[in-house]
Amino acid sequence: xxxxxxxxxxxxxxxxxxxxxxxxxxxxxxxxxxxxxxxxxxxxxxxxxxxxxxxxxxxxxxxxxxxxxxxxxxxxxxxxxxxxxxxxxxxxxxxxxxxxxxxxxxxxxxxxxxxx
Amino acid sequence: xxxxxxxxxxxxxxxxxxxxxxxxxxxxxxxxxxxxxxxxxxxxxxxxxxxxxxxxxxxxxxxxxxxxxxxxxxxxxxxxxxxxxxxxxxxxxxxxxxxxxxxxxxxx
Numbered sequence: 001x002x003x004x005x006x007x008x009x010x011x012x013x014x015x016x017x018x019x020x021x022x023x024x025x026x027x028x029x030x031x032x033x034x035x036x037x038x039x040x041x042x043x044x045x046x047x048x049x050x051x052x053x054x055x056x057x058x059x060x061x062x063x064x065x066x067x068x069x070x071x072x073x074x075x076x077x078x079x080x081x082x083x084x085x086x087x088x089x090x091x092x093x094x095x096x097x098x099x100x101x102x103x104x105x106x107x108x109x110x111x112x113x114x115x116x
Numbered sequence: 117x118x119x120x121x122x123x124x125x126x127x128x129x130x131x132x133x134x135x136x137x138x139x140x141x142x143x144x145x146x147x148x149x150x151x152x153x154x155x156x157x158x159x160x161x162x163x164x165x166x167x168x169x170x171x172x173x174x175x176x177x178x179x180x181x182x183x184x185x186x187x188x189x190x191x192x193x194x195x196x197x198x199x200x201x202x203x204x205x206x207x208x209x210x211x212x213x214x215x216x217x218x219x220x221x222x223x224x
Binding site: 037045047059095103106108109 | 153163214
């Protein structure tokens with residue numbers, strides 16, 4: 001069965017960095033585009049980034065462009081999100097999701113808290 | 117940037133029909149996906165490409181999309197349908213995905 005498991009969240013000070021991982025299993029990971037979506041406490045879903053299958057195309061929300069970098073390692077079936085220059089407003093649960101027709105599978109999320 | 121507007125809340129009685137709208141400029145020309153999110157859970161896809169249902173989603177869930185409004189319709193609403201619902205599109209002009217603000221469905 002398809003499984004996505006995020007890790008790497010935690011508490012970090014403003015201006016610091018954090019790298020999130022998303023381990024995929026149960027499907028041919030290299031064939032799929034992957035997304036990061038986040039949800040601030042008590043708020044709605046916010047799209048963060050997408051990476052195409054093969055990794056040649058990457059796009060970012062304006063709120064994270066220039067600070068976050070999405071990448072993938074198809075040999076490890078793993079998606080990454082490198083987050084630099086973190087801000088208080090980056091505090092959220094971060095989900096990875098597979099793109100098929102829509103985002104058909106989601107992980108359970110990892111919580112990132114940016115706090116001084 | 118492209119904006120999707122949803123009503124913050126919709127309330128219906130059990131057994132009635134709930135309609136949740138998602139407004140966007142010429143949204144009928146885009147493919148709309150809908151997600152259900154219950155408290156402390158990850159979202160799940162309930163409608164893709166405007167009208168299609170993933171396997172396992174009840175037939176009570178349906179979608180439509182035309183003009184400036186897409187609609188998620190839930191027939192014969194049950195208590196278990198109480199959740200937040202989000203619409204989503206891909207905006208090819210900006211290469212961004214966009215979510216609506218979400219609608220909280222309350223079953224009275």
